[in-house]
Amino acid sequence: MPRAVTTQKKILNSAISWALAIIIFFPIFWIVVLSFKTEGDAIRTPIEVLTSTWTFDSYAVVQERSDYFKHFSNSVIIAIGSTLLGIIIAVPAAWSMAFVPSKRTRGILMWMLSTKMLPAVGVLYPIYLIFIELGILDSRTGLVVILMLINLPIIIWMLYTYFKEIPAEILEAARMDGANLRSEILYILTPMAIPGIASTLLLNIILAWNEAFWTLNLTAAKAAPLTSFIASYSSPEGLFFAKLSAASVMAITPILIMGWFSQKQLVRGLTFGAVK
Amino acid sequence: MSTKHSRSLARIMVAPAVFALLVWMIIPLSMTLYFSFKKYLPLRGGDLGWVGFENYTRFISSSSFWPAVATTMIIVGGVLIITVVLGTLIALLLDQPIWGQGIVRIMIIAPFFIMPTVSGLIWKNMFMDPTNGFLAHIWRAFGAEPIQWLSHASLPSLIMIISWQWLPFATLILLTAVQSLDSEQLEAAEMDGAKPIRRFFHIILPHLARAITVVILIQTIFLLSIFAEIFVTTAGAFGTKTLTYLIFQRVLESQNVGLGSAGGVYAIILANIVAIFLMRIVGKNLDR
Numbered sequence: 001m002p003r004a005v006t007t008q009k010k011i012l013n014s015a016i017s018w019a020l021a022i023i024i025f026f027p028i029f030w031i032v033v034l035s036f037k038t039e040g041d042a043i044r045t046p047i048e049v050l051t052s053t054w055t056f057d058s059y060a061v062v063q064e065r066s067d068y069f070k071h072f073s074n075s076v077i078i079a080i081g082s083t084l085l086g087i088i089i090a091v092p093a094a095w096s097m098a099f100v101p102s103k104r105t106r107g108i109l110m111w112m113l114s115t116k117m118l119p120a121v122g123v124l125y126p127i128y129l130i131f132i133e134l135g136i137l138d139s140r141t142g143l144v145v146i147l148m149l150i151n152l153p154i155i156i157w158m159l160y161t162y163f164k165e166i167p168a169e170i171l172e173a174a175r176m177d178g179a180n181l182r183s184e185i186l187y188i189l190t191p192m193a194i195p196g197i198a199s200t201l202l203l204n205i206i207l208a209w210n211e212a213f214w215t216l217n218l219t220a221a222k223a224a225p226l227t228s229f230i231a232s233y234s235s236p237e238g239l240f241f242a243k244l245s246a247a248s249v250m251a252i253t254p255i256l257i258m259g260w261f262s263q264k265q266l267v268r269g270l271t272f273g274a275v276k
Numbered sequence: 277m278s279t280k281h282s283r284s285l286a287r288i289m290v291a292p293a294v295f296a297l298l299v300w301m302i303i304p305l306s307m308t309l310y311f312s313f314k315k316y317l318p319l320r321g322g323d324l325g326w327v328g329f330e331n332y333t334r335f336i337s338s339s340s341f342w343p344a345v346a347t348t349m350i351i352v353g354g355v356l357i358i359t360v361v362l363g364t365l366i367a368l369l370l371d372q373p374i375w376g377q378g379i380v381r382i383m384i385i386a387p388f389f390i391m392p393t394v395s396g397l398i399w400k401n402m403f404m405d406p407t408n409g410f411l412a413h414i415w416r417a418f419g420a421e422p423i424q425w426l427s428h429a430s431l432p433s434l435i436m437i438i439s440w441q442w443l444p445f446a447t448l449i450l451l452t453a454v455q456s457l458d459s460e461q462l463e464a465a466e467m468d469g470a471k472p473i474r475r476f477f478h479i480i481l482p483h484l485a486r487a488i489t490v491v492i493l494i495q496t497i498f499l500l501s502i503f504a505e506i507f508v509t510t511a512g513a514f515g516t517k518t519l520t521y522l523i524f525q526r527v528l529e530s531q532n533v534g535l536g537s538a539g540g541v542y543a544i545i546l547a548n549i550v551a552i553f554l555m556r557i558v559g560k561n562l563d564r
Binding site: 009010013014016017018020021022024025027028030031034043045046089090092093095096097099100102106108109110111112113114115117118119120121122123124125126127128129130148149152153156181206209210212213216217226227228230231233234240241244245248251252255256258259260263266267270271272273274275 | 282283285286287289290292293294296297300301303304305307308311366369370372373374375376377379380381382383384385386387388389390391392393394395396397398399400401402403407408410413414416417440443444445448449452453486487490494497500501503504507508509511520523524527528533536537540541543544546547548550551554555557558559561562
């Protein structure tokens with residue numbers, strides 16, 4: 001509801017907004033600063049921190065000491081793997097529910113949503129046990145499957161709302177012109193669906209990257225992604241502010257950038273289309 | 277419009293998704309139910325037989341149950357109040373013309389994308405550490421004794437950390453809702469001399485009611501299962517044991533699977549009560 005306002009009001013609004021934004025963003029800014037300091041400087045007073053020398057040492061140390069890149073690549077594989085697997089299963093499902101709805105479609109959609117509401121802790125032990133029996137505890141395979149399953153309802157719902165926006169008339173026109181199902185999917189639907197699929201992909205990579213219940217409980221040294229690697233810093237030995245900052249900055253940067261691109265999809269994806 | 281052929285094909289296309297979610301629901305859930313009626317201690321004798329509803333009554337009558345319920349309610353309630361109130365105000369503010377709106381927006385939503393273990397640890401160490409933390413330095417600069425945040429003010433600290441993470445979510449959704457508000461209606465009210473406060477309560481708030489409800493419901497579902505933030509900060513100490521955390525400890529730390537499973541069933545029931553309301557709103561939207 002943009003309306004004309006006086007300059008005076010605009011100055012006031014801008015000032016308050018910027019103040020709030022700076023306060024909210026400050027913790028992230030601050031760990032970026034600390035990550036470029038020595039451990040000794042990182043624990044000084046804020047002014048001393050800002051005026052002390054800058055260094056890349058912490059980044060080097062983090063990478064050398066703790067297989068940082070092993071955990072980073074675990075995160076990448078788990079987040080992208082689970083999202084792709086989810087998309088492969090979800091696209092046909094969402095497509096058919098959006099374009100060939102039946103009496104049961106609504107019920108199926110609602111039921112899928114209800115599986116998302118299942119509190120993870122309620123099935124923690126069964127999953128733990130199943131993982132041990134199948135020999136996939138602390139494996140990337142296991143996490144790819146679990147994260148795919150917990151995000152599948154969101155993926156299907158997002159795709160469904162995007163597909164719903166593709167006008168059905170276009171499909172009917174194509175059918176009249178004699179297009180078969182294959183060419184219908186390939187030449188008409190796919191090009192129109194790609195933006196929706198891309199946004200879904202993006203949001204779900206973010207969600208999977210940041211998932212921190214199953215990744216903490218089902219991994220140890222081998223398959224641990226960044227979420228649980230960083231958690232190992234919760235029992236520190238000695239000075240570690242700069243190193244923790246460097247590890248954190250590296251863990252959040254890629255996803256923060258992706259997140260900024262996915263603002264709009266975030267609303268749609270996490271409200272299941274209830275707010276658009 | 278659809279042929280029989282495409283109908284049966286459509287069914288086949290939904291099948292993998294339905295099958296995957298069905299397996300995901302039924303197997304672990306029935307196992308949890310099964311364990312909840314057993315005395316089952318994997319490290320101390322294993323399966324010790326059926327005990328009926330004993331786990332359910334023991335879980336509720338244990339001395340840590342009601343404190344855990346209270347902690348859960350305080351954290352969920354506190355975070356909801358802070359995020360909804362601040363989120364509404366920030367959404368209204370961002371809807372006004374301001375300089376650098378894009379950057380302000382990006383800065384405000386950033387915390388949502390920080391992984392929970394990172395935000396827990398950032399706050400615990402770099403900000404709330406009573407000796408070297410940022411807040412301790414500020415307190416000392418004003419000659420005050422630094423607060424032992426996570427041990428002496430554990431719940432407010434956790435509420436602060438979690439609100440920081442969830443404020444962007446509330447703000448974004450409420451901003452989307454504010455932007456769909458009809459400006460003519462507001463202008464008409466302004467011309468009729470309605471004061472800003474009256475405009476807020478009579479036009480803006482009713483318009484936002486649905487979005488606020490959605491924010492509350494979705495956040496409640498996620499907040500009920502908050503885990504990583506507690507895991508890396510207090511590990512359940514200093515009165516921060518939520519229901520989720522209590523069940524986690526019963527199941528994995530003390531390996532009392534029967535008891536933990538009964539707790540899990542309670543958690544599932546609780547989440548479902550919230551879910552019913554959310555599903556009703558989402559379902560209504562599906563028909564439009």
